[in-house]
Amino acid sequence: MPRARRIPRELSIGPFSGTRAVAAGLLTRRMLAGRTWRRVLPDVYVHAAVFDADDHRMWCEAVALKLPPGGAVRGLSAAYLWGVDLLPRDSPVYVDLPPTTRLWRHPRVSVTHHTLEPADITTLSGGIPLTTEVRTGFDLGRRLPRADALAALDALLHHRSFRREALVRYVDAHPGRRGTAQLRELVALAEPLSESxxxxxxxxxxxxxxxxxxxxxxxxxxxxxxxxxxATSGAPPSAVRGAxxxxxxxxxxxxxxxxxxxxxxxxxxxxxxxxxxxxxxxxxxxxxxxxxxxxxxxxxxxxxxxxxxxxxxxxxxxxxxx
Missing domain, CATH: 3.40.960.10 (VSR Endonuclease)
Known part of the structure; x- marks a missing residue:
């Protein structure tokens, strides 16, 4: 009886491109059609044993394999990757694409088109391009409804090295953007000690x-x-160091x-x-x-x-x- 083929480690821990895996000799097209693998996006697969429909990072990693140059995970999805989870269950992955590019439609992907400056995009381990913390706060504070936007800014200030002053400088450097008036108001109200x-x-x-x-x-x-x-110091209690x-x-x-x-x-x-x-x-x-x-x-x-x-x-x- 022939032994089952060993699954390459790099294919067992997260999403991968089927075309690249076949070209590298790691799999065959016939193997990809088997029960071992789950197709999550066009030409993007994940091992069935680690597939989790509620794992937003898995979806972000899958989408990242399909993003064109200049595209990035944005908004609430970027905040999630920065450690701030404000996403509802079954939320799509929010991405920004350059205005002239298009991406296939999928219920787990929400696309907007904006021109992001190179300095607005960074890359996490695993190769996920996403908006920087300050750009993420800039977008959420402008685009979300007012109460949701304040909750997002509070959470970013609470969980990360995100700094209010950095966001203020970014807003000053990008005047006239839609929603900036709301963002300026909420930046002043944001509170890093807020816990929910x-x-x-x-x-x-x-x-x-x-x-x-x-x-x-x-x-x-x-x-x-x-x-x-x-009594021992002769000074008023409020003046005693370590009172x-x-x-x-x-x-x-x-x-x-x-x-x-x-x-x-x-x-x-x-x-x-x-x-x-x-x-x-x-x-x-x-x-x-x-x-x-x-x-x-x-x-x-x-x-x-x-x-x-x-x-x-x-x-x-x-x-x-x-």
């Missing part, structure tokens, strides 16, 4: 309502015990420390039993310390925003008057 897209949306709601800007990811602590330090900070109680999503108001976004993971128990302990500790905790869900942010803003505004008014 819904937190970004919640913060934008408060901004649009004219409410004060809250402090993100604020640590709440008990009042420090400074009696011993100030005690008090016992840590909780870190809240958004806060108005002046009025001791905490604003929390409650995602689905807060329904898990262990998380629920921790939340109860946190909220009891915050209440004992004199903090008011306002808790909001996705439904509040997306469909009851008027009531959400009213609740925050009322809380501030009541606390300010007390």
């Amino acid at each position: 897209p819904m937190e970004s949306r919640l913060r934008l709601l408060l901004h649009d309502a004219g409410l004060p800007r809250p402090v993100p990811q604020h640590e709440v602590r008990t009042p420090p015990d400074t009696s011993a330090t100030s 005690p900070r008090g016992r840590f109680l909780a870190r809240v999503d958004l806060a108005y420390p002046r009025w001791r108001i905490a604003i929390e976004y409650e995602g689905d993971h807060h329904r898990e039993r262990a998380m629920f128990r921790r939340d109860v302990a946190r909220y009891n500790a915050l209440r004992a310390a004199g903090w008011l905790v306002l808790r909001f869900t996705a439904d509040d942010v997306l469909r009851q925003s008027g009531q959400l803003v009213h609740d925050v505004r009322q809380a501030i008014a009541e606390r300010a008057a007390s």
